[in-house]
Amino acid sequence: MIRLKNLTKIYGGTTAVDNVSMEVGAGEVCVLLGPSGCGKTTTMKMINRLIEPSGGRIFIDGKDVTEVNPVELRRSIGYVIQQIGLFPNKTVEDNICVVPDMLGHDRKASRRRAAELLEMVNLEPAAYAKRYPKELSGGQQQRVGVIRALAADPPVLLMDEPFGAIDPINREVIQDEFMKLQAAMKKTVIFVSHDIDEAVKMASRIAIFRSGRLVQYDTPDNLLAHPIDSFVADFVGQDRTLKRLRLIAVREAMTPNPPSVAADDSVETAISRMESHGHASVVMVGPHGKVLGFVRLEALRGKRGKVGEHYEKLTSVVRSDDNLRNAVSQMFSNDQSWLACVDADGLYEGYITQRGITHLLGATYRDK
């Protein structure tokens, strides 16, 4: 979708961007990551020709951008900046419709679209469409900034540290909202960031820049697991394996088809089931498979009667579509070495153990 070929920008004697070649597939979020002055922003701004390249070429959908009139080019590419830049003299709605209005789209239709977009970022159109930017909080303004870039439905979106100035709590929320929008709209996104956590969260691929050069271009998990050199390793952080936890779904580390017992099973059945699986405990489920609690082998020894008379409550369970970071966090806070995994309806699907997680994370290192 977007292809950079030997892209170079020289200012006076300094090379800001040095022979960068890369390709971003349609619908991907490519995060350009690096310390300040590494050339990531310059690279991005050459794509919509806010900065003219000194050398190399840029293709969008196979078309060389230097052959397109820059004004028309920019209208076909969404653009979001850190300082937001909403026009204070225009209402929220008119801000969103700036590009559609310039393109001569039907005013009513674009206002309707603006209302839909406002709803998608949880801003009630009736309350916000006619307000002015200064009446909105920073987080709300940047939500408008993002949907303004989407209003004319451009296939490509350029985002220059869009959430960098938002407070950390709001940043998480707005990132999640953007990911939801992106899942629905499948734009090809070039996203400049200096925050590795943000990059890991948003990116399909991360491009690490250092002094104008593209050092490594890889999927977040590969980047964290196999940094190409010490610079990348330092940049992604010593805790990079922990960061990978966020990228992996609980399901991947889960042991499926687990043994379970029901409330009216006898204690003997439970004991023999645990012994045959070599487990120290087993989950008790209801008639439809809902997780109700668990019993421990140690506690059942010498007891009689039904499992339902002896079970203990589970302090926590984890959704199998959640990420491992949240799962591990729950394990640590509850001092548990394993967690029961449930699906969206609370049905028992499997379990994860700390050993299983470390084994999974280690697999990528053993392969090499």
Place this chain on the structure above:
Amino acid sequence: METLNFAIANWSQILARGWEHISLVGVAVSIAVLTGVPIGILITQSRVAADRVLYGAAIIMTIPSIAFFGLLIPVLSPIGQGIGYLPAVIALIFYSQLPIIRNTYAAIMNIDPALREAARGMGMTAFQRLREVELPVALPVIINGVRNAVVLNIAIATIATYIGAGGLGVFISRGISQTDPRQLITGAVAVSVLAIIADLGLLLLQRRLTPVGLRQS
């Protein structure tokens, strides 16, 4: 009391002179807006040009008005307009340039660079940026410059009586030459009142023309 009686007795003359005064200032400032605002916008493109133009406009301000009127006499005499309305208006146009150019320039330069960046990034042409964003945002400050120019010109236009351009200065110059405090005070008060009314009127206009999103709540 005597002054009041004089004023009441000469009411129609005060209005006529007042109208001359307004016409001088009104025509001069209107033309000055048409020249000063574009100049103020143009010089935002070049630091050197901005420095020179603002310096030049500031020098004009230092010329004593009576001398300026005098300087225009030989220039305009060949077309038979050495004294009177035309040189007065021309001088006032020059005096208006500094506040209008300076405020326009400052207003445009002070616009948040993020607005320009966003506007450019979304594909606005330079003209669209000016019309849709920069001028609306700069307007309150520009009108402030116009207010300054108007008040300044109402004072300067008082001197225009000495080159036969009329206006409320007539009462003042006659009051001085005839040692008649009634005329002197009438003229001075009339000029002050006119300046205050014009200033308030433009303040109202400034508020009205300030985009709703930029108004102080």
